[in-house]
Amino acid sequence: MDIPARIQTRIAMAFIVLPLVAAVTAALIFQVVYYEPDSGARTVVTSGLPLPLRVGAGAAIVSVPLTATGAASLVALLVWARVRVRLHHALAAGAIIGNAPLMVLALLVWLHSPPDHFSGAAMFNPAFVRTVAFGSATGIACAAAFWSLAGSSARQALGHSGG
Numbered sequence: 001m002d003i004p005a006r007i008q009t010r011i012a013m014a015f016i017v018l019p020l021v022a023a024v025t026a027a028l029i030f031q032v033v034y035y036e037p038d039s040g041a042r043t044v045v046t047s048g049l050p051l052p053l054r055v056g057a058g059a060a061i062v063s064v065p066l067t068a069t070g071a072a073s074l075v076a077l078l079v080w081a082r083v084r085v086r087l088h089h090a091l092a093a094g095a096i097i098g099n100a101p102l103m104v105l106a107l108l109v110w111l112h113s114p115p116d117h118f119s120g121a122a123m124f125n126p127a128f129v130r131t132v133a134f135g136s137a138t139g140i141a142c143a144a145a146f147w148s149l150a151g152s153s154a155r156q157a158l159g160h161s162g163g
Helices: 005-033 051-080 087-098 100-111 120-124 126-157
Strands: none
Touching (some): 051 126
16 A cells, blocks of 8 residues: 555654654753752753753754654554554654663663673662653653654544544
């Protein structure tokens, strides 16, 4: 089954807009998740731009391959597998894909650490939980933006409406 030109345009538009959405969302969520009243984390400036803006720029850069992964999965499910993908599926995928960089980093640390250095208890460390919350919230916001720009239109155009 071919993808209609209108849907291809909507998906392309989502690719263009999503890095901006990721940058703004990450900068705002960073301020909330990593705010510590005593340390002045909201105004940390080391050199150049404030830290939340640099985090937002990094999220914008990382969002391009992550968006490609999520969009390719959505299109494959809708077009070739004929699966009824809904908003809650897209949001769950956003939470998972938003934490993909953290999963890669954790795997690299685990592979290159002494056996007693990295344990399962580290996953309950508050810093790790904040990082997962940051990745999940940013991924969910980006998935919601992608769904509103392209996903729901693709569902309707391909005859997957209802329920």
